[in-house]
Amino acid sequence: MMAGDNIEDIEIQLFLEALHRRYHYDFRKYAQASIKRRLVQARTQLGYTSLSAMQEAVLHDETVLPRLLNYLTVQVSEMFRDPSYFRALREKVLPHLATYPSLKVWVAGCSRGEELYSLAILFREEGLYDRTLFYATDINPDALDAAERAVYPLDLIRTYTENHQKSGGRSSLSDYYRAAHGGAIFDKTLRERVVFSDHSLVTDSVFGEMQLVSCRNVLIYFDRDLQDRAIGLFRDSLARKGFLGLGSKESLRFTRHAASFAPFVPAEKIYQRAEA
Amino acid sequence: MNDxxxxxxxxxxxxxxVQALLHILPPLPASLPVPVLIVVHVPADRGNALVSLFEARCDIVVKEAEDKEPAAPGTVYFAPSDYHLLVERDGTLAxxxxxxxxxSRPAIDVLLESAADAFGGGLVGIVLTGANHDGAEGLRAVAAAGxxxxxxxxxSAMSGAMPAAALARCPDARVETLDGxxxxxxxxxxx
Structure with missing residues (x-):
């Protein structure tokens, strides 16, 4: 690999250090290639000449922070993204969950809530919603607000609807939203049993015993150490025989907690907590 | 040629x-001393048909790139559909x-820019046929990193727009036919 640090590499490290020490947001162990792209994009879009200039701004002006976080964290997703994942939950996992009198589900890194509401609709269709408590967590307050508002662009609804049908949906997605002001506003009864909360997989700890943790396309942004930490948190959060669902290109293969889980639906990256 | x-x-x-890669990849020997990372624009819901198409026709190992996997010599890695493929400084894929x-997702610029960071002067960046301008910025980054x-x-390309855009952004790039x-x-x- 190339020898020596170039200026931008130095700036990236210093920037992430500054962000951590000033605001306790810790991106230092994020996968570097992606975080660099996001930082460069933020710098360009927010109009700074260098990462050093952006660092000075965010250190001295806290109003810069929320805008910056939206570049560093917010994930664009879809409802029922990868319909086969939700179909596998519906057909293979929920029949197990149906044997429990009460359920807890953690959507870790919920961003703007697309995955959360997909699960809420799935659980409602399968008759489990009323006995389930959902925890939707993220580190970005703006994203959590957006998740709580549950308004999505109307032009995405067609994709969401197709995804929902492919997931084996037993109802029509249109049962759950109304169109207003150019957006699709999802029914507030879908969030009656949702707790939205600021939680970091980097720095925070276990907060409950879950039957299902769904964390999709979050771990790919972490380096291996951080992946290990997050997966350790999921392991410690899961009840005996609880389930963990990851993104379609994520796996437990490269982590040191692999032995704590057994593949349950391997093609969909759904794992089950192994006996201790 | 390789020093x-x-x-x-x-x-x-x-x-x-597909046609261009069918020309380039099958002649590559399994002993190729470097990894070959490839982004092809494919529809998000197409799965990854490229791997099965090419592994049947190639001596070199062909697989879909996995997150955190070290890029090994003698191996072709295709970006999975609907994900960007990047390279970390330690040569692992992301x-x-x-x-x-x-x-586009995957995007050619994303691969080439991160690969330029990771491999610097050791990287060969290649922009093939295409009808858009993805890869132009990335190829410039490859050249800038040496x-x-x-x-x-x-x-000679089936669709000349993409290589032309790359050449405009990176005028010193070598121009080659598929044979070259x-x-x-x-x-x-x-x-």
């Missing part, structure tokens, strides 16, 4: 990609679900 300085090859292709770049930038001769590119890659094997 030992080449450590990786990164290729981007769009419209006409995936991202960040928004599309140039309306790597070798190659574009498929736009006149194939010969260049085969010559990376030490005599």
């Amino acid at each position: 030992g300085g080449i450590t990786a090859v990164a290729i981007g292709a769009s419209a006409g990609a 995936l991202s679900a960040d928004e599309p770049v140039n309306y 790597g070798i930038a190659i574009v498929q001769d736009p006149a 590119i194939t010969a260049f890659l085969v010559n990376l094997v030490p005599a």
Whole structure:
């Protein structure tokens, strides 16, 4: 690999250090290639000449922070993204969950809530919603607000609807939203049993015993150490025989907690907590 | 041709990609001393048909890139559909679900820019046939990091827009036909 640090590499490290020490947001162990792209994009879009200039701004002006976080964290997703994942939950996992009198589900890194509401609709269709408590967590307050508002662009609804049908949906997605002001506003009864909360997989700890943790396309942004930490948190959060669902290109293969889980639906990256 | 300085090859292709890659990849020997990372624009819901298509026709190992996987010599890695493919400084592969770049996910610019950071002067970046301008910025980054930038001769490409855009952004890039590119890659094997 190339020898020596170039200026931008130095700036990236210093920037992430500054962000951590000033605001306790810790991106230092994020996968570097992606975080660099996001930082460069933020710098360009927010109009700074260098990462050093952006660092000075965010250190001295806290109003810069929320805008910056939206570049560093917010994930664009879809409802029922990868319909086969939700179909596998519906057909293979929920029949197990149906044997429990009460359920807890953690959507870790919920961003703007697309995955959360997909699960809420799935659980409602399968008759489990009323006995389930959902925890939707993220580190970005703006994203959590957006998740709580549950308004999505109307032009995405067609994709969401197709995804929902492919997931084996037993109802029509249109049962759950109304169109207003150019957006699709999802029914507030879908969030009656949702707790939205600021939680970091980097720095925070276990907060409950879950039957299902769904964390999709979050771990790919972490380096291996951080992946290990997050997966350790999921392991410690899961009840005996609880389930963990990851993104379609994520796996437990490269982590040191692999032995704590057994593949349950391997093609969909759904794992089950192994006996201790 | 390889003085030992080449450590990786990164290729981007769009419209006409399969035909162009069918020309380039099957002649590559399993002993190719470098990894070959490839982004092809494919629809998000197409699964990854490229791997099965090419592994049946190639001596070199062909697989879909996995997150955190070390890029090994003698192996072709295709970006999975609907994910960007990047390279970390330690030579491991990384995936991202960040928004599309140039309306594409995977995007060629994302691969080439991160590979330029990771491999610097050891990288060969190649932009093949395509009908858009993805890869132009990335190829410029490859050249700026001291790597070798190659574009498929736009006149000989099934779709000349993408190599032409790359050439406009990176005027010193070598211009080669598919035969020329194939010969260049085969010559990376030490005599």
